[in-house]
């Protein structure tokens with residue numbers, strides 16, 4: 370191991386190519402990961418902010434707010450289930466909005482939520498015609514006190530404050546009282562207006578085992594509801610699963626490329642070292658020791674690449690203007706990407722094992738040319 | 739040094755056959771050779787006569803096809819590859835015909851490789867390396883890379899490395915073939931003095947009859963068959 374590390378220090382040039390290639394791969398991994406995290410974050414903020422362990426949809430809604438309806442009778446049955454501590458109704462209308470000061474065709478996508486139980490970062494619902502706005506609207510020119518006109522009916526809603534990380538399905542959100550939401554829905558979506566007391570879904574706090582409570586809720590409503598965890602509700606938002614699976618596939622392919630790069634690089638290096646390995650085996654070095662050196666070198670190369678890649682990710686996070694690319698830097702992502710890269714390096718270097726084992730110590734002695 | 743005063747090397751009816759394609763090459767046949775501890779034997783023979791093969795078998799790099807090999811009282815004939823590796827590391831010294839030094843390590847580090855590939859001892863090994871470099875006239879060259887050393891100096895580093903593990907037997911495969919006559923004689927003299935002062939047995943392979951007077955005894959080999967000359 371000392372031998373392997375010393376070689377890297379004495380002949381850094383030999384490893385420069387591998388470090389450069391793996392650094393590019395690390396950057397790609399962290400960029401992809403950051404984009405995925407950013408996209409997911411911009412899709413799921415509104416659900417993640419809910420003060421809930423469970424979300425209750427109506428049966429056959431396929432976890433879609435749009436299709437789901439919860440009547441006051443169902444709600445009462447849910448509230449009566451043992452283990453349910455708090456229940457709040459929630460509904461959402463997805464519309465285009467006009468921002469004062471912006472051009473008439475310069476519309477922004479808006480999801481207006483009506484809520485009872487305050488999501489994290491929000492107080493209890495504001496008065497009619499008012500709403501708290503997603504911070505992302507600030508980047509689109511919305512200021513506190515502005516009145517947005519929602520939908521074809523141009524329903525006015527006044528912004529009275531901002532809140533972080535509550536985007537929904539890629540759009541910024543407005544947070545209003547249930548009545549404001551019903552008014553907006555009635556005015557702009559007359560076909561799917563909702564009656565008094567009706568919500569699209571319920572957010573439920575529980576005590577004890579949440580999944581057991583979820584099963585009890587669905588039994589208590591006679592199968593009229595489908596109750597899922599908050600995380601599952603977030604995953605069910607349109608596009609989230611697809612984005613995750615597409616990105617994870619690309620990340621997987623990138624890791625395979627990392628394995629191939631490391632495998633090829635160290636295979637070449639091992640071929641170059643056959644004479645040296647033969648000599649070292651002849652004087653008593655075990656194959657295990659020599660192969661260990663290869664793995665150590667691959668891990669060091671991967672760690673260097675991961676470090677530079679992480680630096681790049683941090684730089685990107687600092688320099689990208691907010692509201693442009695949905696790039697989100699999560700410490701976990703950096704750690705997981707680095708570990709994945711190191712594992713890829715270990716797997717890649719393992720392809721040299723057979724070659725190291727096959728080196729014959731007898732090749733070191735004799736053969737005068 | 740050797741167990742119960744056993745000879746440093748005892749080879750008995752050793753035969754080595756290399757399977758090459760459809761033919762077999764008999765590189766060594768009925769080789770019987772005993773080397774006392776503290777004895778230096780010159781092994782002389784033409785190219786392809788089996789000198790390297792004999793050294794490889796004596797040092798546990800190759801296993802014989804038939805016969806027995808006992809090094810310093812240890813019968814290594816039936817050792818597994820793994821056990822042979824450990825045995826070489828602990829009991830045998832080698833100076834090879836070609837690749838000898840690790841190119842990216844300094845002279846001193848090349849000696850310390852022996853410590854690093856085994857159970858590391860650290861400070862004692864460093865002390866021993868410095869002492870060997872001093873004895874071999876390389877005291878000022880410890881921090882030089884092989885590429886910046888002369889051929890004779892490189893060969894002296896290789897000799898130092900072969901002595902690092904305090905071996906029972908050192909095998910020199912044409913240690914002077916890359917050197918001119920004068921340098922070759924110097925290196926031979928150094929080998930003789932180092933072996934004698936430590937009481938280590940050695941086999942020195944050479945093409946050159948002029949080098950044999952540094953040895954206690956000369957053994958000739960032709961087509962894999964040994965033919966000894968009596969001790970001087």
Ligand SMILES: Nc1ncnc2c1ncn2[C@@H]1O[C@H](COP(=O)(O)OP(=O)(O)OP(=O)(O)O)[C@@H](O)[C@H]1O
Pocket residue numbers: 735736737756757758763764765783784785786787788789790791792
């Ligand atoms: N790995 C091998 N496979 C097949 N034949 C071999 C192998 N190694 C050596 N031989 C053959 O065995 C015979 C003895 O070879 P060896 O290398 O021991 O000779 P040598 O005396 O050391 O020669 P030189 O003076 O050229 O180094 C030669 O005929 C050689 O061709």
Ligand SMILES: [Mg+2]
Pocket residue numbers: 735736789790791835911
């Ligand atoms: Mg030879």
